Amino acid sequence: MTEYKNVSELIENIDNLPIPGRLYIEKSNFLNVSEAFFLVISSKEAKDQNMVEIENDLIPENLIDKNVKSFFDTATFEDILIIQKENKESSSLADFIKAIEYYRENDTFME
Known part of the structure; x- marks a missing residue:
C-alpha cells in the first residue's frame, strides 16, 4: 500500500502505480479531489485481504481505519x-483535476 498526500503527488507518481491495482480516496473529500489524500493497493496485495462492505463500498479490511472509499x-x-x-x-494540475472529476461524475472521458 502506498499513500499519497494529495492529487499532485499522485499524478507525479503515475508511472509508479501498480496495474492492476485500486485507488482509494479520503472519504470526506470524495467530492473535492484537490484536497484529498489517496491510497493505492496492488491487486496482488488486495487479494490477500478480506474485503469489507462499508456504506455500499467494498474496501480491503486493512483500510477500514483509514476512512477511505474506492475511487478508480x-x-x-x-x-x-x-x-x-x-x-x-x-x-496544468487544474486541468487534470477537472478531467478526474469529470470522469467521476460522468463515467466517461472528457473531450
Missing part, C-alpha cells in the same frame, strides 16, 4: 491522465 482502478486513472494530456499537451 489504477489503469482507468492512468487513462484519464493520458487522455487529458493528449487533448491538451500543456495540461
Whole structure:
C-alpha cells in the first residue's frame, strides 16, 4: 500500500502505480479531489485481504481505519491522465483535476 498526500503527488507518481491495482480516496473529500489524500493497493496485495462492505463500498479490511472509499482502478486513472494530456499537451494540475472529476461524475472521458 502506498499513500499519497494529495492529487499532485499522485499524478507525479503515475508511472509508479501498480496495474492492476485500486485507488482509494479520503472519504470526506470524495467530492473535492484537490484536497484529498489517496491510497493505492496492488491487486496482488488486495487479494490477500478480506474485503469489507462499508456504506455500499467494498474496501480491503486493512483500510477500514483509514476512512477511505474506492475511487478508480489504477489503469482507468492512468487513462484519464493520458487522455487529458493528449487533448491538451500543456495540461496544468487544474486541468487534470477537472478531467478526474469529470470522469467521476460522468463515467466517461472528457473531450
